[in-house]
Amino acid sequence: MTSEGSHLDPEDWDDFGRNMHDLMDQCLARMKSARDLPWQPNPNDLGDRLSLLEQTIGVGAKQSFEHLTNDIMPYATGNTHPRFFGWVHGSGLPVSVGAELVATTMNSNCGGRDHGAIEVERATLDWLLDVSGLPETASAVLTTGTSQATILALTTARNRHFGHEVRKTGIQALPQIAIYVRKGTHSCIGKALESMGYGTDSIHVVETNADMQMDIASLKRAVEADKASGRVPLAVIGTAGSVNTGSFDTLHEIADFCAEHNIWFHVDAAFGFWIRLAETPWQHLVEGMERANSISCDFHKWMSVPYDCGACMIYDRALHFDTFTSRPNYLEQQEQGLGGGDLWFCDYGLELSRGFRALKVWTAIKSIGTDAFSAYITDNCRQASLMAELVGASDVLELAFPVSSNVCCFSVAHGDVNKIAAKLQVAGEAVFSTTVILGKPCLRAAIVNHRTTSDDIRYSISAVENAVRSMI
Numbered sequence: 001m002t003s004e005g006s007h008l009d010p011e012d013w014d015d016f017g018r019n020m021h022d023l024m025d026q027c028l029a030r031m032k033s034a035r036d037l038p039w040q041p042n043p044n045d046l047g048d049r050l051s052l053l054e055q056t057i058g059v060g061a062k063q064s065f066e067h068l069t070n071d072i073m074p075y076a077t078g079n080t081h082p083r084f085f086g087w088v089h090g091s092g093l094p095v096s097v098g099a100e101l102v103a104t105t106m107n108s109n110c111g112g113r114d115h116g117a118i119e120v121e122r123a124t125l126d127w128l129l130d131v132s133g134l135p136e137t138a139s140a141v142l143t144t145g146t147s148q149a150t151i152l153a154l155t156t157a158r159n160r161h162f163g164h165e166v167r168k169t170g171i172q173a174l175p176q177i178a179i180y181v182r183k184g185t186h187s188c189i190g191k192a193l194e195s196m197g198y199g200t201d202s203i204h205v206v207e208t209n210a211d212m213q214m215d216i217a218s219l220k221r222a223v224e225a226d227k228a229s230g231r232v233p234l235a236v237i238g239t240a241g242s243v244n245t246g247s248f249d250t251l252h253e254i255a256d257f258c259a260e261h262n263i264w265f266h267v268d269a270a271f272g273f274w275i276r277l278a279e280t281p282w283q284h285l286v287e288g289m290e291r292a293n294s295i296s297c298d299f300h301k302w303m304s305v306p307y308d309c310g311a312c313m314i315y316d317r318a319l320h321f322d323t324f325t326s327r328p329n330y331l332e333q334q335e336q337g338l339g340g341g342d343l344w345f346c347d348y349g350l351e352l353s354r355g356f357r358a359l360k361v362w363t364a365i366k367s368i369g370t371d372a373f374s375a376y377i378t379d380n381c382r383q384a385s386l387m388a389e390l391v392g393a394s395d396v397l398e399l400a401f402p403v404s405s406n407v408c409c410f411s412v413a414h415g416d417v418n419k420i421a422a423k424l425q426v427a428g429e430a431v432f433s434t435t436v437i438l439g440k441p442c443l444r445a446a447i448v449n450h451r452t453t454s455d456d457i458r459y460s461i462s463a464v465e466n467a468v469r470s471m472i
């Protein structure tokens with residue numbers, strides 16, 4: 001071998017190693033201090049500090065690592081903090097730092113071929129499918145998140161109904177479809193339909209009952225009306241954990257309805273899927289999910305695996321495969337060697353090149369085990385109930401909707417909820433997001449955080465009360 005040719009490896013591996021160890025120490029120190037490091041606003045000059053203008057680049061590992069620790073790491077989203085309850089943001093895991101280091105070192109492409117990373121994803125998905133309760137014929141694939149998983153699920157539903165010829169002919173000549181969602185369904189359903197060329201006009205919003213669950217009688221009426229007007233009822237979307245109230249549809253009833261009318265049943269279980277690991281009495285919320293045709297969920301939410309990682313599960317592996325497989329001769333299956341292997345994930349989704357997301361999930365499950373996940377998921381539900389109790393006892397807060405899982409929303413007696421949320425965020429006291437429930441602006445907590453304690457809930461509600469009083 002000659003030493004000719006350019007390369008990008010360090011000239012001095014010992015020196016590089018020392019820089020890496022320093023960086024690792026700083027990352028671990030940050031994770032260890034997660035409780036003391038809430039979100040903080042970006043400094044005004046951050047853009048300048050991060051500039052990649054010609055004269056600022058090519059500075060070597062030591063200096064660029066200093067930028068990572070000084071100019072980038074401190075300005076994180078803040079969801080590693082125990083009083084972060086905004087939107088639905090998972091809180092991360094220290095063991096994932098190790099997994100990410102190894103995944104990056106291996107730099108595997110998990111689109112296909114025959115190598116160890118594929119086996120890690122297979123084992124991870126076997127575990128997931130086991131938790132899902134779907135039949136043995138089911139398959140799954142890791143995605144960036146639930147939004148991407150929804151596109152895969154609804155595309156598979158379309159192909160089951162219209163046949164795989166639609167992959168060639170497109171949807172132009174096909175009848176209009178209808179997709180049934182209940183009020184408050186996540187916007188990822190609309191986006192999936194937009195990307196598939198159907199548009200949001202194909203959404204039929206079904207009424208909810210008093211518990212904010214899909215009303216089955218209204219669903220029946222909606223399907224009958226669409227059939228009468230020539231629309232094809234393609235899929236019903238059940239929600240397991242709604243964004244606004246954390247409510248769960250009666251999945252068994254939707255499954256019965258879909259089976260009777262031969263309509264695809266998809267469950268958006270972005271965070272609610274993980275109630276399957278919770279203790280009673282919460283587990284009943286997800287009964288019936290195992291009868292779905294497809295399920296989407298996220299590891300980066302309630303499983304605390306760092307961003308990003310979601311999954312799409314489909315009840316029928318052959319249908320899933322036939323919907324997405326595409327193997328031109330440069331991707332032909334080989335009998336032996338790296339081009340072999342019986343499972344190419346590019347056959348189950350849109351991406352050909354795929355990162356090694358599975359490793360951080362596998363490492364989380366392998367090192368932590370399901371009991372510990374079950375314990376904190378259950379704790380988070382109890383904490384949401386505690387928050388509701390504290391709100392109920394407050395003279396300046398009012399519960400907007402009964403808590404059924406891990407989401408608690410409440411309105412305030414004085415002031416603007418957006419200003420109150422921002423005040424608490426800037427002070428580093430707690431991160432709530434805001435929404436509107438039954439016409440009332442609310443502060444909203446979705447608790448998906450293994451670091452949160454009951455004291456964090458008490459502290460946060462007291463901080464909200466002080467902020468509300470300061471608005472008088």
Ligand SMILES: Cc1ncc(COP(=O)(O)O)c(C=O)c1O
Pocket residue numbers: 087088144145146147148186188241242243268269270271298310
């Ligand atoms: C119920 C629900 N569905 C879908 C999504 C979208 O998931 P992702 O952000 O992983 O695409 C979310 C995100 O919060 C959600 O809460």
